[in-house]
Amino acid sequence: MTTTALPNSSVAGAGRPPLPVKMVIAGGFGVGKTTTVASISEIEPLTTEASITEVAAGVDDLTHTPHKTTTTVAMDFGCITLDPTLKLYLFGTPGQDRFGFMWDDLVAGALGGLVIVDTRRLDDCFAAVDYFENKGLPFAVGINVFDGNLDHDLDEVRWALDIPDTVPLVLFDARERGSVRDALLVVLELALERAEA
Template sequence: MVSVPSPTPGEHSVTVTEVTEPPLRPPLPVKMVIAGGFGVGKTTTVGSISEIAPLTTEAAITEVAAGVDDLTHTPHKTTTTVAMDFGTITIDPTLKLYLFGTPGQDRFGFMWDDLVEGAVGALVIVDTRRLDDCYAAVDYFEHKGIPFTVAVNTFDGRMDHQLDEVRWALDVADPVPVIAFDARERGSVRDALLVVLELALARAES
């Protein structure tokens, strides 16, 4: 508050109240999971959208691991996530997503419960060339009751099956969105995450 003297003697001083903007609140942190089978594009998805250098726990694929993990459709893959991927993206001034990517191999499945704790929803990434690898992730989130979206990663810009065929093959309920996206494209990843977010908000309001 500032007091300004009157220019004429004997007159009362004029009081001026400074108007200040209320301090901006930090964006609300929201946890979201990026899940799916081995080599479907989870690490790429997090890396494409994260506004920070993503935290990854990549390890080299050894000859022993190559004998366990199917590299038929990912022959050039040399590393694999052994714990999690982590990144962040600010959706708007009120909302910030914290992205946790799960490991894809069955032998690391014990980590999933900890990674999904507190998540509002999940993006389950699918490779249509090997749909069998996706059943476990779909079943997991259905069992947990966590809202999820099935996202078909368009490797090389193509899909081996149409979206309605993917829905039928995975036997997901009608309310579960099944979409196509490109894990390499920031805008495409953003749109996929927004589908999950809208689904989670609708579930919270129902």
């Protein structure tokens, strides 16, 4: 991946605090949003995890995440300083429809978003893709490669999600800090291009 210079990188060390940029991490239940935030955050991430009850287990599909015992009920929060001029504040959305009322508040003021997809259950990410498209917010689709498995190639995923070529598709591993950073940089570059246009 080719990265471009971040804005104002020539003024590093000028005594100014880094520019704060809000970014949203979204997607369906159990796709890796909390893991993504935790993998890259330079602070102890704030999570609002609650135990999955027997009632919730009957509603939430645990087929592909049988060992999942908690779920995000409000948001995840973390941050990462990309360079002396830029700091990303990351807000992870809850994945279940019943917590969808949180999304408008979490997205307010965001520069862009990363929609995380598990190719084993593409249906779970339609709502997030539709949400960002309807909001007109720049976003990329990050395919979380669980255990190195990719059930569909990128062209099939793009077709299934019905997303235009202007929406980047990236492969990443939510557990790997460098991989998460690269995915977030794709979103950042997309958002900056949109702002300049």
